Amino acid sequence: MTNEDTYLTLDLGLRVGELLLSSGAGAADVSIQMQNVALACGLRGVSSSVTFTELQLTHQESPDQPTVLQVRNVVQREIDYEDLTLVDQLVRDLVAGRIDRDGARAELARIVSSGHTRSRRAATLGWGVMGVGVGLMLGATPIVVVTAFIGAILIDVSTRALARRRLPVFYQQVAGGLLATVLAVLVSATHLSHEPSRIISAGIILLLAGVSFMGAVQDALTGFPLTSMARLLEATLATAGAIAGVSGGLTLANAVGMEMPRVTPGSSIYSATPLMTVGGAVTAAAFAFASYAPLRSLLPIALVGGLASTTFALGYLGGLGVAWPSALAAVLVGLISYAIAGRVRVPTLAIVVSGVVPLLPGLAIYRGLAILSENSARGLIDLVNAAVIAIALGAGVILGEYIAQPLSREARRFEQRLSGPRLVGPLTARSSRSRRHTGHSSERVSGRR
Incomplete structure (x- = not known):
C-alpha cells in the first residue's frame, strides 16, 4: 500500500x-x-x-x-x-x-x-411530546402536562437560537432553566396549577444530562476513564447551568412580588404502573424521534421503553428500592435491543439509549446539586443515588448485550481484546486482498436521501 x-x-x-x-x-x-x-x-x-x-x-x-x-x-x-x-x-x-x-x-x-429527512420543527415537537411523557410518569395533572409540552418546545427553540450564536452550552442551559421557571411562575400566578415543582421538573427534562451521565459510566466500564471523566464534567456543568436558570427565575419572581408555593428541586413522584408504562413508551419514542431515529424504529423503541418502565415500576413498588429495578430494566433492554436492532436496521445504541431514557437519573442529579447549592448535605444523598442509578443502568445494559450477542469463535477472541460488546458497527473486520486496493467495487451503496 x-x-x-x-x-x-x-x-x-x-x-x-x-x-x-x-x-x-x-x-x-x-x-x-x-x-x-x-x-x-x-x-x-x-x-x-x-x-x-x-x-x-x-x-x-x-x-x-x-x-x-x-x-x-x-x-x-x-x-x-x-x-x-x-x-x-x-x-x-x-x-x-x-x-x-x-x-x-x-x-x-x-x-x-x-x-435530515425530518424537519427541525418536527424534532422540536418531539421534545414537547417527551415533556408530556415525563409528566405522565411523574403523575402530573393535565395542566402540568400541557405546560410541560409548551415549556419543552420553548426551551428547544431558545437553546437552538442561542446555539446558532455560538453561545456556550452552559449559558444555553441557564436560559432554558430560566424559561421553564418563568412559565411555572405564570401558571401558578393564574391559579391554573399549584405544582410549580413538577412543571419545572417536566419542563427542563431535556436540559438534564442523564444521557451524558450514563455515557460516562459506560465509557468507564469499557476502559476509557479519561473520556468518562470528561463526559461527567460536561454533565455536571450542564446541570449546574439549568440550576442557575431555575434559581434566577425564582429570584425574578420574588423581585416582582409574585407569590408561589415552595419549589422542591427535582420533585418526582412516580405514577401508578399503567401510567408509568404509557409515559415510558411516549418518552422513549419521543426522544428517539427528536434525535432523528428512523421512523421504522419508533414503535419498537416505544415498546422497549414501556417494558423498561413497567419493570422498574413493579420492582420499585415491590420494595426493591431504585437501583435494583433500574438494573433489571436495563438488563432487559440490553437483552431485547440487540435482536430488535437487527430487524429494524438501526444501531443497537439507538434502541438501548432511547429505551432507558425514561429511567435516567437527570432529576436526581438536578435535585442533588440544587440542594447542595443551598448548603445542605442532603444533596449528597441524591447525588449518590443518581450515581447508583446511572451505574445500574450502564452496567445492566452492557450485561444484557453480553448475554444477547451470539459469540462465535472469532467474536470470543475479539471480546477478549476489547472491553464490552459493540453497540455500533460490526464486531470486527477481516482484511481481504480484494479490498486492499481501491479499484472497482462489486456494489455501490445508494445515495443518502
Missing part, C-alpha cells in the same frame, strides 16, 4: 470516528470501528486513541519506517441517530466488501453534507 493509500485510509477512519462520536456513540465503539475501517481497506497494524474531543490513528509499516499519525478534533455534541444509522451501515458495507474505500469516502461526504 502506497503512502497516499495509507493517508486516505486513515483519513476515512477518522472521519467515520468523528461522525460516530459526535452522534452519540461510546468511545469503545468509536475506537474499534475506526480500526475496522482501516482493516477493511487492507491496512494492518493500526492503533486508535479516543478522547472526549480528539481522535487519533497511527500506523507503522515496519520498525524501520516512520510512524504515520493523523489526528482529528471533534466539536459537535448532538445526538443524531439518523447519521449514526447511516454511518453504521456504511461501515458494515465496507467490512462486507459491498463498497470500496473511494465509494465509502463519497458516501460519507453525502452523509455529512445532506440535511
Whole structure:
C-alpha cells in the first residue's frame, strides 16, 4: 500500500470516528470501528486513541519506517441517530466488501453534507411530546402536562437560537432553566396549577444530562476513564447551568412580588404502573424521534421503553428500592435491543439509549446539586443515588448485550481484546486482498436521501 493509500485510509477512519462520536456513540465503539475501517481497506497494524474531543490513528509499516499519525478534533455534541444509522451501515458495507474505500469516502461526504429527512420543527415537537411523557410518569395533572409540552418546545427553540450564536452550552442551559421557571411562575400566578415543582421538573427534562451521565459510566466500564471523566464534567456543568436558570427565575419572581408555593428541586413522584408504562413508551419514542431515529424504529423503541418502565415500576413498588429495578430494566433492554436492532436496521445504541431514557437519573442529579447549592448535605444523598442509578443502568445494559450477542469463535477472541460488546458497527473486520486496493467495487451503496 502506497503512502497516499495509507493517508486516505486513515483519513476515512477518522472521519467515520468523528461522525460516530459526535452522534452519540461510546468511545469503545468509536475506537474499534475506526480500526475496522482501516482493516477493511487492507491496512494492518493500526492503533486508535479516543478522547472526549480528539481522535487519533497511527500506523507503522515496519520498525524501520516512520510512524504515520493523523489526528482529528471533534466539536459537535448532538445526538443524531439518523447519521449514526447511516454511518453504521456504511461501515458494515465496507467490512462486507459491498463498497470500496473511494465509494465509502463519497458516501460519507453525502452523509455529512445532506440535511435530515425530518424537519427541525418536527424534532422540536418531539421534545414537547417527551415533556408530556415525563409528566405522565411523574403523575402530573393535565395542566402540568400541557405546560410541560409548551415549556419543552420553548426551551428547544431558545437553546437552538442561542446555539446558532455560538453561545456556550452552559449559558444555553441557564436560559432554558430560566424559561421553564418563568412559565411555572405564570401558571401558578393564574391559579391554573399549584405544582410549580413538577412543571419545572417536566419542563427542563431535556436540559438534564442523564444521557451524558450514563455515557460516562459506560465509557468507564469499557476502559476509557479519561473520556468518562470528561463526559461527567460536561454533565455536571450542564446541570449546574439549568440550576442557575431555575434559581434566577425564582429570584425574578420574588423581585416582582409574585407569590408561589415552595419549589422542591427535582420533585418526582412516580405514577401508578399503567401510567408509568404509557409515559415510558411516549418518552422513549419521543426522544428517539427528536434525535432523528428512523421512523421504522419508533414503535419498537416505544415498546422497549414501556417494558423498561413497567419493570422498574413493579420492582420499585415491590420494595426493591431504585437501583435494583433500574438494573433489571436495563438488563432487559440490553437483552431485547440487540435482536430488535437487527430487524429494524438501526444501531443497537439507538434502541438501548432511547429505551432507558425514561429511567435516567437527570432529576436526581438536578435535585442533588440544587440542594447542595443551598448548603445542605442532603444533596449528597441524591447525588449518590443518581450515581447508583446511572451505574445500574450502564452496567445492566452492557450485561444484557453480553448475554444477547451470539459469540462465535472469532467474536470470543475479539471480546477478549476489547472491553464490552459493540453497540455500533460490526464486531470486527477481516482484511481481504480484494479490498486492499481501491479499484472497482462489486456494489455501490445508494445515495443518502
